[in-house]
Amino acid sequence: MAEIEIDGAPADPARLAALGLLNYGHFTTLRVEAGGVRGLALHLDRLVRDCRVLFAAELDRGAVRERIRAVLPADGAPVIVRVTVYDPALGLERPAAPATPALLVTTRPAATVEPAPLRVRTVTYRRELPEVKHVGLFGLVHHRRVAQLAGYDDVLLVDDDGLVAEGATWNVGFLAGDRLVRPDGPSLPGVTEALLAGAYGGPQVREPVRTADLARFDAAFALNAGGGLRPLAAVDGTAFDPAHPLLAELRAAYLRIAADPV
Incomplete structure (x- = not known):
């Protein structure tokens, strides 16, 4: 091969x-x-x-x-x-x-073990053509590198006003009780994000989320095709519960989605 x-x-x-x-x-x-x-x-x-x-x-x-x-x-x-x-x-x-x-x-x-929760920090950055999954990764890799050198795992992209958009190579979601919240900042329309939205039967909404709002959420998670759902342990100084029971429910709902034969 x-x-x-x-x-x-x-x-x-x-x-x-x-x-x-x-x-x-x-x-x-x-x-x-x-x-x-x-x-x-x-x-x-x-x-x-x-x-x-x-x-x-x-x-x-x-x-x-x-x-x-x-x-x-x-x-x-x-x-x-x-x-x-x-x-x-x-x-x-x-x-x-x-x-x-x-x-x-x-x-x-592909990884076969569940990855550890991510600790991320926010960075003011917007990808060019955020609606396109393009190969222009320099800015993302640079900010990820700087964050890792500072002791974090990755970065969460925000604008000058703290409006949350997306992770470096992942979409982000938040939980407030049983309510799934997806930020509506400029971001790539994620395949895993769309699949999870269709699989979750609880209340969900897309709305503005700012860094000043993060403390109101119980849990947060990253989504991409390679890793599925990965909990966030913290964003900057705001901690989340990576063992929140609804995260396991969401992960199970995603894994139940039938795969399409190539």
């Missing part, structure tokens, strides 16, 4: 270097277990939508599925698959040239 493929062939160094040099493209990350993905259609929708935004080009969903199937382990072991869409021929001088996007597919083993 090739760990890095471009359009179904082992990655050619020159075509791979084009992505690093220009850093223009988009991606989605999927957790695949036994050939199935929760929310596969949502991941494909994201790739198609973002391809139109960045390249004014259409993406073949069938081709994406074929490329994912080709890199899956034969034993069905869980893996993280990242599908990156970029154009190796696009240049810095003429990015408006007609694009012919390629599919870069990479795999890595």
Whole structure:
């Protein structure tokens, strides 16, 4: 099994270097277990939508599925698959040239143990085109690095007024009693976030959440496709209960979602 493929062939160094040099493209990350993905259609929708935004080009969903199937382990072991869409021929001088996007597919083993709760700090930062899952990760990685050097695990992005948007590479949710609250700051529409919203039967709302409001919540959690639901132990100086019983209920509701065959 090739760990890095471009359009179904082992990655050619020159075509791979084009992505690093220009850093223009988009991606989605999927957790695949036994050939199935929760929310596969949502991941494909994201790739198609973002391809139109960045390249004014259409993406073949069938081709994406074929490329994912080709890199899956034969034993069905869980893996993280990242599908990156970029154009190796696009240049810095003429990015408006007609694009012919390629599919870069990479795999890595998926974690099989439940990760520890996160301690995060807030940082004033907004991703460019927050509605697109693009490859422009410099700012996020830099802020994550600085936070980790200061003793935190990650960062939560807020604006100048403390309006909460999203985590570095995850969506965030809060619990007030049995009420699920999702902040409505500018953020990526998350696949895992959408799936959980559909699976949870309790009250839920999307509304502004500011750092000054955090103490009113009982629990908080991060969401992404690779790790599912991960509790937050603290945001800055505000502590949350990572063992809140509703977190286990939400995690169980997410895990009950049927996977779609690739």
